[in-house]
Amino acid sequence: MTTVDMKDIVSLCKRRGFIFPASDIYGGINGFWDYGPLGTELKNNLRDRWWKDMVLTPPIGPDGTPLQMFGVDTSIIQNPKLWKASGHIDGFSDPMLDCRETKKRYREDKLIVYKPKDGQGNAIVFHEDAESDEIEKRIKKISKGQSVDNYEKTSLKNIDTTDYENLIGPDTKTAGTLTEPREFNLMLHTFLGATGGEENKAYLRPETCGSIFTNFKNIVDNSRGKIPFGIAQIGKAFRNEVTPRNFIFRSREFEQLEMQFFCDPKDNIKEWFNFWKDYRKNWWLKIGLSDNHLNFHEHTEDDLAHYAKEGVGAYDIEYQFPFIAPGFDELEGIHDRSQFDLSQHEKFSGKKMQYQNLETNEWYTPYVIETSAGLTRGVLALICQAYTVDENRPSGMYMNFHPSMAPKKAAILPLTAKDGHPEVAQKLYLEMREHMVVDLDIKQNIGKRYARQDEIGTPFCITIDGQTLEDQTVTVRERNTMAQERVHLDNVTEYVKKRLV
């Protein structure tokens, strides 16, 4: 396997207009990226393909009937109670602090402090479950013989941060190694209303699925949703990642392709789960990711998300990104969320989130299988997969995008800038651009123009030459093989179209 350096990928992305650092002229901003002309096309191609294959023409179910799927596009900001119900607000809002020396991290509320009653000397910090003889021993040692009685016990919250320099951390002997406690909630928040204060706090969604669940009843009641069915959504999501890193892989603003599939708890959940798992992996294969770069990772009991504890399992589809190779990193999760979300929303909203089987009149809370893919991670995977080193061509490499994903489908290149070539080229360009994204490039020599198209992964280059004027044929060059074929002008749009699927 050839390993591609992320550095080369990042510089190509900037040089050719795929992806730029956000607010580049101001020095960038950690965790945010802008999509340039080609990156936008690529992302749209991936997004549209997902929407088609999931919503417009969803797969045929295991029993041979086409699945019912509904598309929604919900607001990024929702009532904060939604995130309370989903567990996102409480799940990760503890103030934490670090020890600079030992690199350990502590929850503020789990630490207790022994402060000298006379105010002389350092205060000593312990973990809340420290044994009393352990406390006694350590205090004696550090204070050179003083007893616990000379110390008063308090919680870390009562210590002013200006006094932190006099604190001795739980796992060290030196004072002043603890950092100030920091909120570690990973949700981005904002304030609603022009004068919004704390009471008007709202959150930018950390995933798109929350509002899929809250629309469950609308779909059932107003869109004739009959279980089993799915609700799908594409949209932005935001997380205050501790360490945004690896180009667009972990960014604070990203885009998701999410689908929640609601089924009868009496169904064979495992069968549905496997159905989606296989369908989703094959989908990535269809759009050009190679099998040996894809991997299924099954979550163990310990790292299951809070919503997935009850279910039949959780799998990640992982891709072998260059920055982690030979390891893999998550591209899409297929998780059994069981009845967690609908039950939670029923509890918090007081609205019945159940489904009635009208044939049996039986009410139940549906089971949910989630497929949650990162659109922006998908773009990165496509780019990494496509980057192909080839020392035998002028560009030194080419982007081997699947034709259906390539940002530009064809480039029209008159061999010379005179002799009537540009006129023919422009006519063809105006025809073809009605059907696909095409480039018209007239200037400079042909080798240079081929090389440029190779670098951005255009699958077909169409050349108008002397012979075109005689017999109305053009040459079509295929990117990967560089082989050429003569095609009549009347057929060239169809010729390319057929090869984009």
Place this chain on the structure above:
RNA sequence: GCGAGUGUAGUUCAAUGGUAGAACGACAGCCUUCCAAGCUGUAUAUGCGGGUUCGAUUCCCGUCACUCGCUCCA
């Protein structure tokens, strides 16, 4: 968030306490040609802020960004 490193044209690199160079890319002109990016020319850079200094891209401090290792990832 911690630790280490890096920061010079669009990209990849050079150089210097005293005028910042190249290659590729871009653009213009020439060539009119089917691929080792033809020929000529033009424009473009020391991340940002402060300090030291007669003078800082170079030394120092801060900051921002990127890379690597930790940490985190509902």
